[in-house]
Amino acid sequence: MAWLRLQAVAAVLALLAAAGVTHSFEFHEATVDAIQLGFRNGSLTSAALVRFYLDQIRRMNPLLHAVIEVNPDALRQAARADAERRRGMATGALHGVPVLLKDNIATCDALNTTAGSLALLGSVVKRDAGVAARLRRAGAVVLGKASLSEWANFRNVHNGWSARGGQTRNPYVLSSDPCGSSSGSGVAAAANMAAVTLGTETDGSILCPSSFNSVVGIKPTVGLTSRAGVVPITPRQDSVGPMCRTVSDAVHVLDAIVGYDKLDAAATRTASKYIPRGGYLQFLKKDGLKGKRIGVPNEFFQGVGEKQMRVYKQHLATIRKHGAVVIENLDIATGRQDIVSNEWTAMLTEFKLSMNEYLADLSYSPVHSLAGIIAFNKAHPIEERLKDFGQQNLILAQNTNGIGHVERARIRLLKKLSANGLEKMMKEQQLDAIVAPEHYASNHLAIGGHPGIVVPAGYNEKGVPFGICFGGLQGYEPRLIEMAYAFEQATEVRRPPTFKP
Numbered sequence: 017m018a019w020l021r022l023q024a025v026a027a028v029l030a031l032l033a034a035a036g037v038t039h040s041f042e043f044h045e046a047t048v049d050a051i052q053l054g055f056r057n058g059s060l061t062s063a064a065l066v067r068f069y070l071d072q073i074r075r076m077n078p079l080l081h082a083v084i085e086v087n088p089d090a091l092r093q094a095a096r097a098d099a100e101r102r103r104g105m106a107t108g109a110l111h112g113v114p115v116l117l118k119d120n121i122a123t124c125d126a127l128n129t130t131a132g133s134l135a136l137l138g139s140v141v142k143r144d145a146g147v148a149a150r151l152r153r154a155g156a157v158v159l160g161k162a163s164l165s166e167w168a169n170f171r172n173v174h175n176g177w178s179a180r181g182g183q184t185r186n187p188y189v190l191s192s193d194p195c196g197s198s199s200g201s202g203v204a205a206a207a208n209m210a211a212v213t214l215g216t217e218t219d220g221s222i223l224c225p226s227s228f229n230s231v232v233g234i235k236p237t238v239g240l241t242s243r244a245g246v247v248p249i250t251p252r253q254d255s256v257g258p259m260c261r262t263v264s265d266a267v268h269v270l271d272a273i274v275g276y277d278k279l280d281a282a283a284t285r286t287a288s289k290y291i292p293r294g295g296y297l298q299f300l301k302k303d304g305l306k307g308k309r310i311g312v313p314n315e316f317f318q319g320v321g322e323k324q325m326r327v328y329k330q331h332l333a334t335i336r337k338h339g340a341v342v343i344e345n346l347d348i349a350t351g352r353q354d355i356v357s358n359e360w361t362a363m364l365t366e367f368k369l370s371m372n373e374y375l376a377d378l379s380y381s382p383v384h385s386l387a388g389i390i391a392f393n394k395a396h397p398i399e400e401r402l403k404d405f406g407q408q409n410l411i412l413a414q415n416t417n418g419i420g421h422v423e424r425a426r427i428r429l430l431k432k433l434s435a436n437g438l439e440k441m442m443k444e445q446q447l448d449a450i451v452a453p454e455h456y457a458s459n460h461l462a463i464g465g466h467p468g469i470v471v472p473a474g475y476n477e478k479g480v481p482f483g484i485c486f487g488g489l490q491g492y493e494p495r496l497i498e499m500a501y502a503f504e505q506a507t508e509v510r511r512p513p514t515f516k517p
Contacts, residue, residue, distance in 0.1 A: 043068045044208050045261060045512060048109055048268045051211060055101060055112060062094035062101075062112030062157060065211070069114050069159055072209045079190070079515070081182040082203040084119045086160035088126050093157040100155070109268045111155030116210040118201050119161040119180070120168055120247035121145045121256065127158070131247040132166035132178025134399055135392040139381040146242025146277040146284075147214060147256050154272040159210055163200030168221060170249055170367060170413075173405045175199060175225075179396075186229060187513035192480045195224035195455075201259045202229035207513050212269050215259045218249040219359070220458035222257050226470040227454040227483030230510050232266045232500070233259045235458075237290055237490045238465030239283030241273050248370035250363050251283065252427070253462045261510065263471065263501040264300055270493070271295045290491030302505050304498030306339030308448040310486075311441065313346045316452035324482055327474040328453060331484060331507065335451075338506055340499070343445055348460065350437025355459045358426045358433070364409075365416040365423045386414050434464035439489060448495045452485045461487050469500040472510040479516055 041060040054060030077083050097112035120131040122141040130136035163181030166173050176184030176199030184199040186192040187207040194203055198215030202225035205213045215222045217235045226233025234257040241256040248254055258269035274291050276284045336342050371386045383389050393400045393407050438460040461468045466489050473484040486496045
């Protein structure tokens with residue numbers, strides 16, 4: 017009798033499956049691996065997933081302002097992905113997976129690419145950004161554009177504010193800083209408004225919002241991911257990387273977007289040698305801390321609150337417990353202030369040159385130069401909140417006159433500061449990584465083009481998240497992934513947003 021009952025159950029399940037009725041899929045906090053499993057077992061389609069995230073955006077974006085616009089073509093892309101899957105043509109882990117791109121990453125479709133500024137609204141790009149093209153080849157669905165601090169915060173606005181997107185809000189504590197400039201990417205990932213997101217970083221713009229919004233952010237080695245088609249600040253430091261809810265998700269995205277791009281040839285050719293055969297997923301190891309040498313520089317922990325410091329000390333104990341050698345009380349010869357002053361001088365000139373070059377490559381643009389952007393803001397002072405934020409940084413950049421003797425000297429000095437600072441300390445101590453609170457190591461990582469990974473580390477008394485950063489030298493992504501993943505699995509800190517006032 018038992019086998020007859022089993023046969024009857026199987027027959028009912030077969031009829032339900034034939035009718036398109038399957039066991040339910042848990043959309044909230046869904047990982048890339050869970051999504052792909054849902055695709056395989058029939059409990060999920062790309063179209064259903066896109067509809068879920070579009071509904072999340074519709075309901076939550078009026079509160080969070082994390083998304084500037086959604087792609088009117090997203091459902092059609094999802095339907096195509098579903099059709100390809102039925103024909104056995106799925107191309108990888110991101111096939112059919114919706115992704116939000118920061119609004120400084122160009123897409124050659126119905127979406128705008130504006131860096132949050134009204135000055136670029138209606139501009140037309142000639143092609144997808146290099147990373148966007150790679151995501152499309154991987155089968156991902158471009159869901160829309162994420163908000164950001166306008167001009168990637170080069171204009172020095174409030175973290176997360178742009179004329180197009182308004183003020184992005186932290187989903188854990190709404191009155192708290194979402195950080196920037198990749199604010200929308202971090203908030204959208206945290207609040208389940210997309211499966212995965214992309215951000216960009218020049219100095220702290222992935223690491224900080226990842227920390228403040230309790231997500232994982234990978235700032236890759238400069239050149240590991242193409243910057244072609246990304247609204248620029250400086251080619252010396254700009255990088256594109258994933259911001260996701262888990263290390264595994266971020267690594268899936270990283271695998272899809274790394275590689276050579278002829279439109280960013282010099283940097284991507286140089287960094288391509290760091291891409292491991294077989295990709296980065298192989299470094300998701302639960303024992304990834306075992307045998308690692310991890311340094312704790314003193315300067316990064318100065319000024320950290322008492323409760324937060326207790327949590328970091330507990331995490332250092334956990335890291336030791338899982339087999340790492342932790343070397344504390346290290347000093348970096350290069351101070352942060354030395355970096356910042358020289359970095360800024362070089363960046364002003366590089367921003368003007370890079371921005372003018374980007375604008376010149378557009379098929380159409382309402383503005384054609386940095387001077388045009390400044391003039392636009394003057395003509396639209398209310399919309400661009402000129403009285404509140406001004407545009408002093410844009411004006412300072414406009415007043416530069418190319419890479420001259422002073423700028424070359426500052427760039428040489430930055431290379432020296434990196435070589436004699438973080439790089440020297442890590443080599444002398446034979447470190448696999450340094451750890452730092454939140455984004456506090458970003459200056460040192462930025463000037464050397466070095467990678468960092470932020471992982472959720474805790475929540476303060478008010479419920480505001482904070483992260484821990486594993487940083488290394490150029491090409492250290494494999495070992496950083498091992499450590500970040502092992503730490504994440506050992507601590508399991510992250511929890512969904514609470515939306516406190």
